[in-house]
Amino acid sequence: MYDWLNALPKAELHMHLEGSLEPELLFALAERNKIALPWADVETLRSAYAFNNLQEFLDLYYQGADVLRTEQDFYDLTWAYLQRCKAQNVIHTEPFFDPQTHTDRGIPFEVVLRGIDQALKDGRQQLGISSGLILSFLRHLSEDEAQKTLDMALPFRDAFIAVGLDSSEKGHPPSKFQRVFDRARSEGFVAVAHAGEEGPPEYIWEALDLLKIKRIDHGVRAIEDERLMQRIIDEQIPLTVCPLSNTKLCVFDHMSQHNILDMLERGVKVTVNSDDPAYFGGYVTENFHALHQHLGMTQDQARRLAQNSLDARLAG
Numbered sequence: 503m504y505d506w507l508n509a510l511p512k513a514e515l516h517m518h519l520e521g522s523l524e525p526e527l528l529f530a531l532a533e534r535n536k537i538a539l540p541w542a543d544v545e546t547l548r549s550a551y552a553f554n555n556l557q558e559f560l561d562l563y564y565q566g567a568d569v570l571r572t573e574q575d576f577y578d579l580t581w582a583y584l585q586r587c588k589a590q591n592v593i594h595t596e597p598f599f600d601p602q603t604h605t606d607r608g609i610p611f612e613v614v615l616r617g618i619d620q621a622l623k624d625g626r627q628q629l630g631i632s633s634g635l636i637l638s639f640l641r642h643l644s645e646d647e648a649q650k651t652l653d654m655a656l657p658f659r660d661a662f663i664a665v666g667l668d669s670s671e672k673g674h675p676p677s678k679f680q681r682v683f684d685r686a687r688s689e690g691f692v693a694v695a696h697a698g699e700e701g702p703p704e705y706i707w708e709a710l711d712l713l714k715i716k717r718i719d720h721g722v723r724a725i726e727d728e729r730l731m732q733r734i735i736d737e738q739i740p741l742t743v744c745p746l747s748n749t750k751l752c753v754f755d756h757m758s759q760h761n762i763l764d765m766l767e768r769g770v771k772v773t774v775n776s777d778d779p780a781y782f783g784g785y786v787t788e789n790f791h792a793l794h795q796h797l798g799m800t801q802d803q804a805r806r807l808a809q810n811s812l813d814a815r816l817a818g
């Protein structure tokens with residue numbers, strides 16, 4: 503089944519480039535940039551990948567991203583991810599990047615963007631993988647800071663297709679970012695947002711009604727609100743679900759409790775994604791495979807999930 507799932511043509515719609523930083527590359531970049539790391543070796547770092555919630559993961563994720571300093575680093579990071587896409591027959595990808603994680607450490611916006619953009623272009627030409635980049639605002643920071651990030655991004659508007667919202671969800675509702683999303687949409691960008699990962703269904707309502715998002719990232723807690731479920735089904739609003747992430751971050755205690763197939767059978771447009779593959783134990787195929795192993799996902803269900811991912815693309 504793994505090989506069959508791997509060969510299935512699919513799109514990935516929820517993946518943070520900084521979350522594809524494998525420990526081996528993290529150590530290589532630290533050496534290249536002469537940065538001392540708090541971990542003795544790759545195995546010690548990998549053994550720290552045990553999380554009780556989203557925040558515990560984010561603390562390590564932001565720490566890891568500190569080794570990314572030069573345009574070449576961002577190129578290498580993105581290129582390594584695209585090679586994984588090629589190996590798993592991901593024919594289209596819409597990755598996130600978090601500019602504030604880098605600009606707040608003094609790395610110029612254009613250094614980050616140029617490295618990522620060049621790799622995505624090479625991915626199109628050399629690997630045949632189409633893509634659309636999503637600029638994500640960090641929700642634990644202020645709306646003012648998100649506005650400044652949008653200002654920095656506008657001169658490079660052709661390099662990305664959408665804006666997103668990620669980082670610590672609880673206590674940072676979508677309503678906090680209504681004005682910056684209004685502005686981004688008026689500048690021609692599509693909007694997406696993480697909502698209903700750890701946060702309540704109300705955050706999903708806000709993301710839909712206030713931020714006017716076209717796709718919900720995670721959204722698994724929608725199942726707690728029947729009226730919301732009905733809306734998501736009626737309007738066929740896609741959910742970018744990340745099964746291995748949800749179990750690694752204890753959103754579900756075990757994969758056998760995950761609700762993605764229940765949602766699929768109810769007519770929700772759910773898709774399968776890896777979120778932060780270097781930290782959560784696998785790329786897209788591993789996520790599909792876990793659904794087969796623990797939830798008995800059939801080939802027909804896998805085909806429908808893959809088709810949903812192709813249908814829910816924002817970019818061609």
Ligand SMILES: Nc1ncnc2[nH]cnc12
Nearest residue numbers: 518668669670696777778
């Ligand atoms: N799963 C996740 N939720 C929120 N923010 C993130 N940033 C990277 N991964 C994330």
Ligand SMILES: [Zn+2]
Nearest residue numbers: 516668696777
């Ligand atoms: Zn995410």
